[in-house]
Amino acid sequence: MKAKRLVFMALAACLALAAPRLSRAQGHALHGRVVSGATGEPLPFATCQALESRAWSVSDEYGRYALVLGEGPTTVVFSFSGYQADTLRLDMASDLERTVRLRETELAEVVVVAGEAPLHKQTLSGRMNLSMERLEALPSLTGQPDLVRALSFLPGAASGREMTAGLYVRGGASGQNLFLLDGAPLYNTNHFGNFFSTVNPDAIKDVDFYKGGFPARFGGRLSSVIDLRTRAGRPDSLQGRFDLGLVSANLLLEGPLGSSGKTGFLLAARGFYLGPLSYVQRRNVRALGQGQYLNYNFLDLNAKLDHQTARGGRFFAHAYTGSDWLAGGEASENTGLSILGLRTPQGDMLAQSSTRASNLAASAGWERRLRARTLLGLRANYSRYGLEASESLSLEAPGFFGQEASATTSLLTDLSAALRLDHALSARQNWKLGLEARRYFFQPSVHRAWGQVSTLDWRYDTLRGQDTRLEALELVAFWEDELRLSPKASLNFGLRLARFMADSAGFPSLEPRVSFRQEVGENGSFKLGATLARQFVHVLRNNQNVFEMERWLPASRANPPEASWQASGGWFGYWPQAGVEYGLEAYYKRMWGLAEFNPMNATGVLGQASPDLLLADGRGQAYGLEVFAQKKAGRFSGSLSYTLAWAWRSFPGFADGKRLPFLFDRRHDLGLVGQCRLKNGNLLSAQFVLASGLPISLPEAYVPATPLSMAQHLYGDPLNRRMPAFHRLDLMYRKEWRNDRGTRSFLTFNLYNAYARANPSTVYYSNDMAKVVGTLTAFPSLGYGTHF
Template identity: 30%
Template sequence: MNPVKIQRPHCLGLLFCLFVSIGTCLGQSFTVSGYVTDAEPGERLYGAAIQEQQSSSGCVTNPYGFFSLTLSAGQRELNVSYVGYQKQIYRLRLAADTVLHIALKSDNTLEEVTVRARQADSPEAISGMKRIDMKDVRSLPGFLGEKDVMKSLTVLPGVSQGYEGSSGIYVRGGSPDQNLILLDGVPVYNVSHLFGFMSVFTPEALQHVDLYKGGFPARYGGRLSSVVDVHMKEGNMYKPHSSLVLGPVSSEFMHEGPVVNGKSSFLISGRRTLLDLFVTEGARLAQMNNDEKIIPGLNFYDTNAKFNFYINPKNRLYISLYKGGDRLFSEYSDRSEWTTGVFDENQTKVDLKWGNTLAALRWNSQVSPRIFVNTTLAAGAFQYGIHNRYSSLHTENKETDLNKATVDYQTRIATHSVQVLADWYLANGNRLSLGAEAGIHIFQPGKRHVLNSSGITLDDGNQEVRTIPLAVFVEDNFAFSNQVHLNAGLRYEGEFVNEHLFNQVSPRVNMNYRLTENWQFSASLATMFQPLHLLTNSSIGLPSDIWVPATRNIRPETSQTASIGIIHNFPGQLRWSGELYGKMMHDVVQYKAGHSFMDLAKDWEQMVYQGKGRAWGFENAFDYQDRQVKAWLYYTLAQNQRQFDELNNGNYFPYKFDRRHDLNVGFNYKLNEKVSFTTMWVFQSGQAANIASGDYPVMGEIAEDSAYDPVFGFELRGWQPIDLTPHYNAVRLTSYHHLDVEAIFTRQQKKSTREWRVGIFNVYARQNAYYYYPYVRKNGTRGYKQISILPFLPSISYRLTF
């Protein structure tokens, strides 16, 4: 029997196939994709850098921690890094599309903390963008020891607060309504607690905050001046963790942990003030036997919940919930007995309630190795209500006469939306994002119901309006090289209001050029569109502001912003960044003369002007950080103006919060692992005010002999002249400044960490004006008085994490 003889042609053919196969494998490209997370608690990291050692190809993770890198087949070494975490090296043999889940360990050694120019395509390479981590928020001294996200933003150049204690922020000349504030993708329409001294964000429940002052990516829209994107923690996937904070104003509790280890997690937190327990109950006890009683009350609360479900390696589901509110109330009662059997009992109850309710369902899906999709269903609402009750009972010889009156007022805004965002990694260094949004806005600008003691009812106010917002956008993040990065996009957004469509196409461009390791330049242009307005002129943090939609009479607001910037790293740990910006705003609104939010239920369209705004500024930031010291100096020189045809003879005038100089100097010193100190000095030029500098007589026959405000009870007597204000907002109030210090004492134990914070807000008791009002001096001239409520304030608070 003859053996099977392999013919030579067949051998050659087999060898050929083998070599071809090997050769094919060696020339092919495959995609490595996946997620980068914190090793514990498993939070996804945005902006982590992944770079392939041999080819130098790289990318950064998107906001959901996803990355995608296309590499040639073969042995590959991936360097994965993120600020504050230990660098990791992944070695793999790439022979097919591969999915990786990379967990980075936190790095507490400060050698790794270097101040350096950000990677060209990292999030913070965007001009005007800044990320704030919660540890940065906690390191700043706060009002009565309270750590607040919105307050921490005001430390940054280009961001200022309004009045003392206000939680509204003014970004590059804009007003508070021009900030898109998101909590896990849901718009928050009112962020104030406690008259604006605190915001609705509970620090223990948050992961980080991204602030965009300019260079807005096309995925964001609907506001002119900034985006404050607040991200909640996702919940620790591996072990339970809790924290408790007890402070003089509020206390909070947070608990997170796995539902199924490594697969799903949850987080719940709650915060409440304890003020009312002392103030209200103390007043009740003290006045228990009084005929006349005044019982005030004030409280606020926040609750957060987050659920995180790992469905499979390519799909993840998140649920975010928030509910919070404030209540301010006062009960007045008095009883007067005239003679036996004859007495009067009067009672007045004033009750103000306001709050937000938010919910979001987010689905992350990796459709293919290069396509990531995020779908978000969001719902949010803010409402404010006033409920006043008056009653008067007259009793005479057992016969009673009861009079009652009620005033109810409500305003509300709600949003329901769906957004789909797809990140498509076309090539290494080129990520194309496509998205679409649709939803519904519901506006109730103010509705009043009055029932007076005569039985007369009054129902007035504005009707509910529903609008439909729509948007589609495309955005390309393109790294031309390791030195040049471009983020360019186009956003089309529209709003249907009463069958009328307002719309705009908004181009966005942001370019970043790294000349050397130590020199970096940036430039950006952005057009923004805002189809809703906030009617506001109140000076304290009561939710008296009313959100209204654009209409045919009151058009949407638009803006164009341009900026150029430079970053330089000095030898050592000192870094300087400078940014020059200019902004034009169109169709901004302002209440007409003589009108205010007190015109609760009038037709709002008749109460406002529309005009223009312009702002420019030069922001400077000096940062220094080493093992023990962190210092900063932020200075902004800026000008901010408005123009309305009906005011100031149609000339530009200073905006109320035009503050020429804004300076923030801070110093944080870590003595050792247990003790650290922080001090911060804040300075802002005086705001502009429209206070009459003079007056002149009115024609006698129409002269009014008193000026009285029935709501606040302020009164001026005597013939009233005409106030003379030659130029609008020409008066400057005194500058605003204060010095805050804080000492932190930390004790690390086996299973817990305890922290005491002792601080003083406003060390030298500067009396910054919170509020001012007119009055008549003894010599008959008219002046103004200011009320300051935050002089020297010591505080102590306690934080326990376990």
């Protein structure tokens, strides 16, 4: 491994030394922004190309571009899919600033408009983009479009179990995905039960999904980066949207602040509520002392302020907060409960449980163009994730009241500051340089139990055996170089240098990153990518149960950082006659230093400390082949993705250290998405998934009861079988209309699992018969929405 790293570093260093000499060229910078002519919203990843010199550039996430051109007259074409190209004719005698406003193409029948450059034109291997228009045109569970579920339809990404919104990328665990919300890390990306992700699509403008070939500016996770950019707020007029479903509602407001047209705001709220449906049950339990109830609500709020300053600069502030409340209770008559051997009097008994999760991701940044070629950005982020799961038992009798309770809390806060410099060295070379400092505070899993009857009062951390708040510091410097080697070849390489300090231990990290693209002909290219990544925070999730939430544990001497290296390569092309882009990519990934909850000792999650709670120093291996094709525009659009994959894990001391399949290893995973805009303007959408069954531990034999052991099934190696294959068809029909004032409204009917396929979620043996258990067959939902 050391030799591979040395080779990697040497290659990167040689390229770095050579690059400035290769590309040293004099010229003037053309810079500015590419925005939508209709709304003023920035257009990310628009292409800008000079016809004479063939120099080209791509606008950044906020629509900003910088292009170095030779002196004299030149013609620059700006293009963006779904918009009409615009041409500037300029005489470059000095640096120039131009804002380019592109007009949308008049294609009423266009279903999905995704604006970025085609895959074969992008240097980064493993990067894909998902537009919100495409997401909203997908069928969904309960009518709530789910971003994470939609990402799982991309090649190389797989979902977890039925209904859940887990994301497993190229054999990685769900905790190895870095979600950035306007640059702020988003911890715990799923609402309770994993049925919905915490990302409210209404607030999101664009998503970049990196599953390999990570550029050096991203780090801290092994498997993927999901870079979410929120909407900037429309600077032209106040607009909004309201959606109402059976158990959910969304509200979006965005518009200008002031009359300058430079400041926009956004407010988005999303709620899911079962409360009104369970009101009667809750009242009976509390008032009458009988029955049981279950209540669940969640709320997501996003707020953003975006201000454009002179010379392409901007200031922004964004905050997201999400909350989950899950509560259940059962009232009954106490007929003599014993608590730790102490008898309690007869009377009323109320057992209650609740889980509360809170999530916060806030960021504020200021960016300013120092010179025509140089953009400076300063940013501060604050993220916080807290979870409390509690249970209580109340006993009431004449002259007696007692309560026993326990609670487990988990807390993580992340405060960071970053400085970034983007510099266009020449027409062929751009640098991105950055410094980051991040301060963490952890309380991984603090358990408390107390009671009036038992007189207990315990408090300890189940993962550390003591109740202490852990602090950690992470320092990062990165350098990223985008280099055009020739008109048809480009390179993105860089280094990420980090040091993590926690628990009186320090862990340095040097992570080289390389992506290379070579165009072949007009409509094809092959790409290669290699990435070394390190993850300093272990994300522990009890994968045995979908209702378990994540715990975050910093790297320490006992559990050193996780690391991976990945190589990928493939062919990407565009078939202009059909308007279809396609790709074929293979990857190989190795991981080490992995940590997981021991699946044989998951009770520790619920509050008991145990030295066997964690499996540490694990190894992982993943490899596979991905096929992808998509048609973005036209009345008919859609995509096909297929992944052939293998993913393995091994942990010393678990199953004799044998290599076992990863719990979410799917050998085959096929996803088909299709949308059709009908002639009356309504939308019909369908998605189909067909995947291999997940691995499962099933008994190999049975033995009857003895005086020393109970009757039991007997197991060999864990994960020795697979569940039956999984397939499902989801449908959506959206009827749209406009009233006299031009307000657009729509009625959406979603049918999840349209043909009611009994997909299994587990298998077990009982009464000499294999039993397959599932949770949901067909699930229809109806929603109404209006734009105003």
